[in-house]
Amino acid sequence: MEIHEKLDILSGAARYDASCASSGCGREGSAIRVGNTSQGGICHSWSDDGRCISLLKLLLSNDCRYDCAYCVNRSSNPVPRASFTAREVVDLTMDFYRRNYIEGLFLSSAVMQGPDQTMEEMVRVVEMLRIEEKFGGYIHLKVIPGSSPELVRRAGLAADRISVNIELPSSESLHRLAPQKRKESILEPMKLIGTEIGTSLVERTLSRKAPKFAPAGQSTQMIIGASPETDLQILRLSQGLYRRMNLKRVYYSAFVPVNEDNRLPVLASPPLLREHRLYQADWLLRFYGFSAEEILSDAAPDLDESFDPKTAWALRHPEFFPVEVNRADYATLLRVPGIGVASAKRIIAARRFSLITPEGMKKIGVVMKRAKYFITCSGRPFEKPDREPSRLRQRLLLGDGSEPVQPRQLVLFA
């Protein structure tokens, strides 16, 4: 088979993988190395669906023995099959990197003959890149569930980030939709990776020469909307992964129906708004000091469609507001709808010099559309002090206080 055909099949099959982050680790280019990685992450292009392209995203093979209900590549689907050789992936990566198309490689695969045989082949690609080609760019490697610890270790030593997909938000759903994958075959490598990352961090404080293990950390991904879990269940799971397994990121991927299968729900379109809300809630978990239980409750276990999760929280907690911008600490500022990490930091930096006036808030670049309902400046409110919840809801919904609609949702939901 021609390499063009393979590329068509195997990048097409990889596109549903949401992870595009190439950030989280700075690596200097040394004299002999080709390439480095960059702390902030660099987008090299944006594809026709508006998503950032930073990595060459490929499957090593789509020739799968497993039969997961939600997957195009499941063994029972009559799709064209292809597999790259390790050399082909290495050459493509180098050719693209030299032209600055990409930050590096993201490699995943279907299960070929078995987990270990597949993983061995994937690790070979990465080791060839690092050793033969002296490639210093970014590599994100997926770990096949059920891979042996030895291969997981080799993967972590060669790649910047490794990840095991958790696939679905509960073990019942996993059992129902991906019967050949067991919960343990996913959780065990995750735990191992977590421990190895921890050990390597400790060793590197003792000796700069100690090997780095997955320096950009571990992430995972789950499919949203293919199974019946609530948003609260999903956020609790993510919270547990962040707190107990030390994961860097959890990616949510709206279920795109590609198969007819009576185990799957029938959806008119992928639940993109839900995915978007989950990402917003995930930010609240990671950077804003919220817990899953603050964002949702058993009584209201799903995220609000009309409001972002922070605004929804604020509307449920009128007693917390107004927040006085000239006095509130960082954590409190972060709770104000419309004030993000950057704005909160700017407010704190600016008030060192003088009290911030309403004018000043605009000058330092805080978007007031939503924030104005929730703050005071030196005791002065921005809006008439009408914070009666139902009226405030109305104003936020109708007025200019609602969040900017995501363009991609405009297309799908308008």
Place this chain on the structure above:
Amino acid sequence: MKRYLYDGTPEGLVSAIAGILDAEKDPQLATLVERQDTLFEEGLFLRTDPAAADSLFSRLRQCAPDAVHTLWYFMMSEAEELETSLLHYVALALEHGDRINGHLTHPDVKAIVSVARKAGRELHRMKGLLRFEQLRDGTYLARMEPDHNVIQPLAKHFSRRLRAQQWFIYDVRRHSAAHWDGSALQFGTLEQFSRPELSDEEREVQVMWKAFFRTIAIPERRNPRLQKSNMPAKYWKYLTEKQGE
């Protein structure tokens, strides 16, 4: 309110600021503009003095390293008519140190920091959007037309990243070029430029990249507007994946 003039060059600007800081008790009351060479132009002309510029830079580096960064980025923007704001900004930076970049309620600080931020954003963008093409002799060439004059830091970035190959970066609008020969970086200007022929390998790789670019998009999520807002059309001219669409 004292009015000063300088020759319009970046070095002239920095050295004029150094001079004013030396001469004025309260530099916030002074203004600085580019000399227009009109008859009876009011103001005191300050000649470019590289030594004064250097010593101002090293003073700033001591007490406000972030402000030096801001100054670099500001210079990349080739912004006009902000000399007085820059003068006031530098004076404040010497007084307050790096905290000054947080003083965004001050109009001059705000003006300088926003211009610098914009330049920084484009530099970051170009690190991703620059495309190298392999020529017949095996060297690589990247062309660009950025709004800001980013070639210096951009070339530095690539001298760390693509150090195992020889390349040129050419700023089509400013006729400036950077060359990496595998061990050292050089800058210069090109008066005449004609694009050399591409290698055969280059054509093949471009076909593959375009194929990848096409297939990686999820058809159910097509969204040209989001694509354009992330990647403005002004950058498409030199993007391999946007050619022949």
